[in-house]
Amino acid sequence: MAERQLFGRAHLAENILHFARVLRKAGLPVGPAKVIAALEAVEAVGVDKREDFRAALESVLIERHEQQVLFDQAFELFWRNPHLLERMLQLLLPKIYGRVPPAEAEAPLPSRLAEAMAPAPRAPSIEAQEQEVDLDATLTFSSREVLQTKDFETMTVAELAQVKLMIARLRLPLPELPTRRTRPAERGTTVDLRATLRAMASARGAVVPLAWRRRRSRRPPLVVLCDISGSMDRYARMLLFFLHAITNDRDRVHTLLFGTRLTNITRHLRQRDVDVATARVSAAVSDWAGGTRIGACLAEFNRRWSRRLLGQGAIVLLITDGLDSDVGDGLSLEMERLGKSCRRLIWLNPLLRYEHFEARPAGIRAMLPYVDEFLPVHNLESLTQLTAALTSTSARHATRGRVNAERFAA
Amino acid sequence: MPSSLLPDSVDAVVALLERYDYFADRRLATSVFLALKMRRPLFLEGEAGVGKTEIAKVLARALSRSLVRLQCYEGLDTASAVYEWNYPRQMIEIRLTEAEGKVDREALATNIFSERFLIRRPILQALQPDDGVAPVLLIDELDRTDEPFEAYLLEVLAEYQVTIPELGAIKAASPPIVIITSNRTREIHDAIKRRCLYHWVDFPNAERELAIVRRKVPGVDARLSREVVAFTQRLRAMDLFKSPGIAETLDWAEALVALDRMSLDPETVADTLGALLKYQDDIGAITPQIAAQLVAQARTEAQTAVEARV
DSSP, rough: OOOHHHOOOHHHHHHHHHHHHHHHTOOOOHHHHHHHHHHHHHHHHOOOOHHHHHHHHHHHHHOOOTTHHHHHHHHHTTOOOHHHHHHHHHHHHHHHHTTTHHHHHHHHHHHHHHHHHHHOOOOSSSSHHHHHHHHHHHHHHHHHHHHHHOGGGGGOOHHHHHHHHHHHOOOOOOOEEEEEEEEEEESSEOOOOOHHHHHHTTTTTTTOOOOOOEEEEEEEOEEEEEOOOOOOOOHHHHHHHHHHHHHHSSSEEEEESSSSSSSHHHHHHHSSSSHHHHHHHHHHHOOTOOOOOOOHHHHHHIIHHHHHTTTTTTTTOOOOOOSSSOOOOOHHHHHHHHHHHEEEEEEEEEEGGGGTTOOOOOHHHHHGGOOSEEEEEESSSHHHHHHHHOOOOSSSHHHHHHHHHHHHHH | GGGSSEEESHHHHHHHHHHHTTTOOOOHHHHHHHHHHOOOOOOOOSTTTTHHHHHHHHHHHHTTEEEEEEOOTTTHHHHHHHHEHHHHHHHHHHHHHHHHHHHOHHHHHHHHHHHHGGGEOOHHHSSSSSSEEEEEEEEEEEGGGOHHHHHHHHHHHHHHHEETTTEEEESSSOOEEEEEEESSOOOOOHHHHSSSEEEOOOOOOHHHHHHHHHHHHHHHHHHHHHHHHHHHHHHHSSSSSSSSHHHHHHHHHHHHTTTOSOOOOOHHHHHHGGGGSSSSSHHHHHHHHHHHHHHHHHHHHHHHHHHHHO
């Protein structure tokens, strides 16, 4: 076989090392431990059969099904001619980097600088939080009041920057759900036998107070589906900052954007820096401010993502104005499925800012019956209201929400 | 553990699994071979019903090891997965010692937290097998647990040991063969995957599926089996919410055998589709016309395959 002539043992090791480096450059998480494992695997399987050799490298170097495509391409290219691939990567790289600078330049720096210079302590202790609130009140009280009721759509760039800052400080107190795990507690629900017995063993027959445990609670996963079509454009950008803030505030948040197609941007939002994160998102999403195909996008979500993301009692935030360009029977079917596969479905609609809003458009009427909660989301105040809605945890609230939604639909 | 008993090449693994009615494709066989050779856990991910759990069972039988199975669920904790102290016995022990009147606190504390009072759960059983032969440890549907349990597994998977605060670390004399499966209802943390060999178990191709159906469903007609496989393969190419796995194909073939069918026809398909598709939307998508079309295609395909062999 060709590979055999191409390299002896030392040569093979070097090539595998090279291959690992290429994969790393292409974005696969291949650390030194994996390279060693790969060498070991190849040694075990041998290089007589190309297929086995490939399967061996694959089982060591891949971690997710999605990485398969990248691996396949890299393998085909590399093990034909190692140098070809590297040259191609080099050709590709400048283009990839070329995208980032303009996006960064676009980001309004002053607000972030200001934030950096005002040393608001970020420690989560109660005292620190109080301090932070005080600082807010003295420095930005007046402008905050104005901004709180101002529509995102009618704001100047400077005001936008300020809102961005406020949103970044917004915390999302999702209701905690009881889990099956327990923790030691002063007054609990079950006896902690282990701790009690340990105490008994050293008590010399004296009476020992029981140690207790109680259920631990935990915030459920949150899945955000955000519309970025033309009519939602201005809000969507604002909401992106909001999404970035909550993604970095807690675990198990998944964010998908949709216009004409669905894009998962969770990984991009994990970037700590808000401007880098939004720049990455803009680069990853190709259908900003275009048309809307809510039905089709929800269908894609239900098919490709729902089973992977809605597993553990997730709450879904659906952010859209519900103005769909092609409303078919599909939309209400997909909404029904979405509503049934999550713990709670909360619809945030910026159109609710109009006092005499009526659920006229066909898209909105198709979606409303399956929503647990229907809230406005056009300014800061509404975001605060959202926070309150998320805090109400019980199922009773959910039904009330449904009734509320029905009232709108009528 | 005599490692000489383990298969020494990928071909040997393929042959061994086949002897125990498991038809693995070469890539899966390579992963299994490496897992045995490199003594690493094998992480299998894929759709439901493609034979992930089965491989652990077959491996246990083929290598004549016992199978220790840990079914995961939300809230799975160390008390039900690893070990638990036998509290009633401990309590009696304390009372007895007190009744004897000579209470040495230190000795009592170490005494009641000794191995005698330990109840072994699957993971500890796998690390300290009764018969001394390292078993096959199947950690099934890991995606159903929560992250804390995953984190706990890290020590088990990397070092083949567990740490019990009162006793210290318990390490396996010879590491068990670990198979982890996941249906991907959520993403498993990279730290777990990094310690394992990863394999995505795909749907089998027509040829392999045919072999599986013929081996697993005794009494299935040669022609019917071809048609069944051709039909299922075509279904998988369609845009369904949940494509049928091998388990479903086998169920369906068994149902058809029970109904004494020798060949597919649209009515039978409509009546028995529930064995193959488990979502109402999917069943609704297979209208009588589509069913008839699929049956016709499957029959011609089966026919040509038979003729090609003649």
